[in-house]
Amino acid sequence: MSNFIARLNLLLKNLDVFRQYTRGIEREALRCYKNGRLATTPHPKGLGSAYSNRWITTDFSESLLEFITPVSNDISVLLSQLEDMHHFTQTKLGKERLWPLSMPCHISNENDINLAQYGSSNSAKMKMLYRKGLKYRYGSLMQIISGVHFNFSFPDSFWDALFGEQDNISRRLSKSKTYFGLIRNYYRFGWLIPYFFGASPALCSSFVKDKNVTLPFKNIGKTLYLPKATSLRLSDLGYINSFQNSFKISLNTLEQYLNDLNQAIRMPSENFRKIGVKINGEHRQLNSNLLQIENELYTPIRPKCIAKNGEKPAEALKNFGVEYIEVRSLDINPYSPIGITKEQICFLDIFLTWASLIDSDHMDYSEFIYCCDNWRKVVLQGRKIGLELRIDYHYEKIITLQECAKDIFKDLLLIAKSMDIVHSSTEYQDICTKLSSWINDPELTVSGQLLEMTKRYGSFKEVGYRLGEQYRSTYLNHRYKVYSSQELENEVVRSRYAQANQEKTDIQSFDEYLEEYFSYLKR
Template identity: 30%
Template sequence: MKKFLTTTNIRGLLTPEELLSGNFGFEKEGLRIDQQGNLSITPHPDVFGNKLKNPYITTDFSESQVEIVTPTFNSLKEAYQCLTFLVDIVNTAIPNDQYIWNQSLPCILPDKYMIPLAEYEGKKGEESRDYRINLAKKYGTKKQMISGIHYNFSIDEKTIQKLYSNYEKEDISYKNFKNEIYLKITRNYLRLKWLIIYLTGATPSAHKTFTKECIDLMKNFDGIDSFYSKEGVSFRNSSIGYKNLLALYPRYDNIRNFINDVKSFIEEGNLSEAKELYTQIRLKPKDPTQYLESLLETGILYLEVRSIDINPFDKCGISLVDAEFVHLFLIYLLLKEESEYEKWQSEGVYNEEIIAEQAFNPDIFLLKDGENIKIKEWANEILNEIEELDNIFELKKENIIEIMRERVNNPKKTYSKQLVDIIENKGFIASQTSIAIHNKETSFESIDLETIRNNEKLLDYYTHSLPKIRL
């Protein structure tokens, strides 16, 4: 097959609207806390009904960990508006003395044995609980309390079909062509994910009740009960984050090799099942319950980006500007020519952890195809290439690119640096609890029942999120 999808060979083929077209969705995790910032260990609120049947609001690992899942939209703005509405529903529906911790690293945690595993009904529920019991034994319950934002993305099918029509003379099926689109994005993402971690990282601090290995990486004490780092941006994505015990590098050159490698990880005992492979970006099939079989049969349906810390400065956990940049970044990854450096996966993990733990250390370097390079130099190089893409295809995203460039060239603009300033003044727990309480207040101000009754979409989200309430 000729050189696969570059700016040069699709220039003039797609309109700006076609290149930007896609399907978007979000998943947001958040811990329920009390007014002092302690984890609430009460059961998942009954108002949300059966966790397995509620399409929008469920739990993740723990009864204390609410998970919001939006439907898929062909507009990023619509997906974000839905996430906003579901966040408001959760904030107003949980008990009055509870709040949602809007941080990726956890609040004040009880003893590890007191953290309640999520409870589910029926045979499927038993399987889910058994899976969580095994995860707790393997990784520890405290690490399971790390939360995040998952960003789901696929390219519009009509755009893929138009790209494929330009390749019909090549010996490749449509399914494999579509797989290669997502595999190329994935490979480039795993090479360059460090930039997203730098731009969206917001976990420089942890409470003393979190894991010792995390606390040991943080050199500063907030004077109350928490620790923080002035050099790191995202300890959620650091060497002590929620990762597989062994570094696992499946092949991403084609789906069959990826599947065979994951199967071998399971056979060797490194994974209990396919979904235990914790990667910064995940290939998602049509049927997640039959993950590997579905990938082989119907191919990749969409990608799930998993590197993004919860943004405590936004009630939704992610800003619309950041969401728009991630979209632009994924398009860039599709069109960017790939490096042939053989150790790209291990180098990607090295860069990920260096950025997470030492992004603001002026003496550190990243590795680019085995050679040292300064963070600002490489970041600006990538942003320049994205800017060139923006100009060529007239995407009109220059304002978003400029915001990211400011974060690169002036670290004080990053979420992590802003958080450190707040933590040094107010402490980690007090400042983040204050944010959670404020978010709940603003949600009550935002929810208008009359508007919901007169809006079919909002009414659907409301009634399915809160099945025991009727407006």
């Protein structure tokens, strides 16, 4: 009996495990005008404070909205919360609408991308300065690429099934070890996610007009595309920055991960030093190290822990271990008004369970590079039949994407059958059956469908316009399912009060605040 089957059998002793998974979603979306150009207006006042609103905020830019759901054990509730937020938001946007694609709408000038504003408190100024540093380091265009982040955790019953009763310290260690095993396996096999759900095979030529691009793009008017690409968002053009792959941050243990991360945060960068930290009294970035703060590490998946009492993310991980993981490699699904579907979530349930149950040897830097190369192949040419990947570099095993995916699905189907028993449905098996057909026919994938639609309508912009118009109507006609209009309006009022209160209580100068915040770098 394989270790995977043995571990799965342990879970099958309490099928309720599969009912108790915890999930949360963060969906990004650009505001745009009817003509498909980036909206340059400030964050809508009717949405309250972007600094304090728990559910509707901004990311890098004033134009880049972010919707954040509470955590939930119920997928339907989770999606309904997102639908309610989108409806409420559209009622505050006037004639603006949400861009339904990951790659940005038409950008005439990079200076049109206005940095997010959060107020006058020191913590708000730090959020804004961090973004200013990203602009100087990487450029603003890269930062307004939109995606969906999927937060996921296993319930206590999952850990009880695998490890039995444990004291708090032992349980914390077991969870962190298992989550890091999952993360390594995500690097090894997570390219399945952009293969199936990647939705950025094309982009507007305005995105690369000032870049030295060597990719063999073809064009449809002002639209550039790669014929077999799945997710340009995850390529070196997007938020996965090849420069950061040289950091050599270990994925083997929490302790090694934190040590390497702290080194990157402390390590001076000659390139970033040239930008300057404070020039003629103007702050340009938080510091000139490889990473300004932990969040600047761009990865397809992250270990996470809820920070308490002002802890930094790395401090929370050190103190409490890994509590959940954040999957960051999902493109906006253009065929969903809210950017993600129930089918995608069901597949992630199955895949993340599998990645935690199969064996996961430690990964050295050589294997890490092979894994990154597999991802690069899939995002740039994943719909090429017979694309060869290198799996298990110790044995120099080369296998086609189709062969590898079919092997994985044998295990995934076993998990899906168990999940369907507890949910009294066939949903999980149905998604496995559907995606299995996409393995042999890559044009059925989301990227394949989207590229065909782009060719049919003649441009990336036209597809975004048509879907944006359709979804604007969908949002406005939506009826609240979880929230009420009053609940969301109350959060707007509360968020404004919270920002104002924070601004009143700050007594330090901003320079003093930064000095205190980064005092740990001197230790």
